[in-house]
Amino acid sequence: MEWGQLFTERSTQLVLGAVALLVLMRVLLPFTAADTPLGRLILWFWSPEARTGAVDEPLRRATLRNMDATLLALVVVLGVVRPLVLSAYYIPSQSMEPTLYGRKMVHQLSGTQRATGQGSPRMDRVLVNRYVYHLRDPQRGEIVVFLPPASAMPGQRREAFVKRLIGLPGDIVQVRDHHAWVNGHPLDEPYLPRFVEYSRGPLRNFGPFTVPAGEYLFLGDNRANSADSRAWGTVPRADLIGRAMCTFWPLVARDPDRPEARPTFGPRLLG
DSSP: OOHHHHHHSHHHHHHHHHHHHHHHHHHHGGGSOTTSHHHHHHHHHHOGGGGGTOOOHHHHHHHHHHHHHHHHHHHHIIIIIIIIIEEEEEOOSSTTTTTSOSSEEEOOSOHHHHHHTOOEEEOOEEEEESSGGGTSOOOTTOEEEEOOOGGGSTTSOOOOEEEEEEEOTTOEEEEETTEEEETTEEOOOTTSOTTGGGOOOTTSSEEEEEOOTTEEEEEOSSGGGOOSHHHHOOEEGGGEEEEEEEEEEOSEEOOTTOTTSOOEESOEEOO
């Protein structure tokens, strides 16, 4: 995601607006008496005691300390945790279906909506552990966020991709009818779409290919509709951002391929 896209996201705008409001109140309160309308409003927002009508100078000073602690916590979260430990990413394409969905329409069961193509898009968002690969090596089968080679996006700024790690350094990888084989053995891949072996396409078969030292080979779960290492090669370890641990959005998720199925609720751990 580019910075311009990030700041046009409504969730980002809401967070920045809330932070700006907190900072504004922190700047104004030292110059505002506790018994003025503005002082009462700020104290009412921050302190339950002020909502009973009792406001005084000690309450104002205690509220200032609470503000400082809150803003410090926000600095730690936004300045340290998010860039170094835990980040959120959205799924921009269909390459990881049916594990993760990107902008796929979820049609309701209404016949009118099915006939007119109405529905709501499902775009999964995942939490990514950015620190895990500083502690251990990446493992086959993990869903990883990484920066692809420049050849994957010629003439464009590189954006993070989300794919499944299939080939480790030194592995011999082959794809037969969209199914992955590693070192001469087929992988158990329950995450693949049904009947994927009947899908055609130029990347249906690939390899055998030996993964270079220090590099990793990635494939999308939606093999028939995924531009991945079969097309643009392997990824050096330095370009791995982190492991996708779980989805956190949508909170109520419907299966776009089976709208009649019951929705799932809450975060979902990723294998």
